[in-house]
Amino acid sequence: MKIGILISGRGSNMVALVDAIKSGEIPHSEVAVVISDKASAGLEKAKERGVETLVIQRSGRTREEHDAEIANALRKRDVELVCLAGYMRLLSKDFIHAFENRIVNIHPSLLPAFPGLDAQRQALEHGVKITGCTVHYVNEHLDAGPIILQKAVEVRDDDTVEILSARILEQEHKAYVEAVRRIAS
Numbered sequence: 625m626k627i628g629i630l631i632s633g634r635g636s637n638m639v640a641l642v643d644a645i646k647s648g649e650i651p652h653s654e655v656a657v658v659i660s661d662k663a664s665a666g667l668e669k670a671k672e673r674g675v676e677t678l679v680i681q682r683s684g685r686t687r688e689e690h691d692a693e694i695a696n697a698l699r700k701r702d703v704e705l706v707c708l709a710g711y712m713r714l715l716s717k718d719f720i721h722a723f724e725n726r727i728v729n730i731h732p733s734l735l736p737a738f739p740g741l742d743a744q745r746q747a748l749e750h751g752v753k754i755t756g757c758t759v760h761y762v763n764e765h766l767d768a769g770p771i772i773l774q775k776a777v778e779v780r781d782d783d784t785v786e787i788l789s790a791r792i793l794e795q796e797h798k799a800y801v802e803a804v805r806r807i808a809s
């Protein structure tokens with residue numbers, strides 16, 4: 625299974641996927657390309673691991689034009705599964721339809737609770753005692769596609785956004801690897 629990963633920043637979920645493929649934990653798969661919409665720390669980590677990287681910037685174009693360039697780059701490499709890993713842009717309908725049921729995302733809450741930005745802060749402010757992360761298919765609605773896998777994480781009384789985010793992130797890496805492993809097999 626050829627995988628394309630879209631990132632915007634740190635890229636720790638991307639690294640978890642690349643490493644799990646290299647170690648054989650995710651079988652029959654290859655990361656064909658990591659694409660970022662800007663220069664990012666994650667891209668350097670992908671390069672260090674010998675994965676092809678591309679920066680495709682939006683730069684004054686419409687969302688549709690930007691997404692079309694990304695879609696072409698993915699098609700050129702025969703990508704069959706698109707993994708969003710901290711990709712901070714909404715995707716156009718055309719892109720989502722071009723890769724229907726072949727785009728997955730990781731989100732740092734137990735969806736449908738706390739979609740959108742700052743999910744960990746939302747969880748703290750709401751006072752929930754359990755939150756977590758969700759791997760889901762991407763459809764036209766924000767953080768709303770069919771759920772593949774979730775992992776629960778305890779919220780502690782003295783948690784800050786940073787501490788809670790770090791606890792969730794550990795589970796994100798496991799959840800994303802497990803979800804892609806299931807899809808691959």
Ligand code: GRF
Nearest residue numbers: 634635636637710730731732
């Ligand atoms: C993660 O918390 C992910 O759930 C969210 O954005 C963050 C990306 O982190 N969508 P990283 O770039 O994978 O380290």
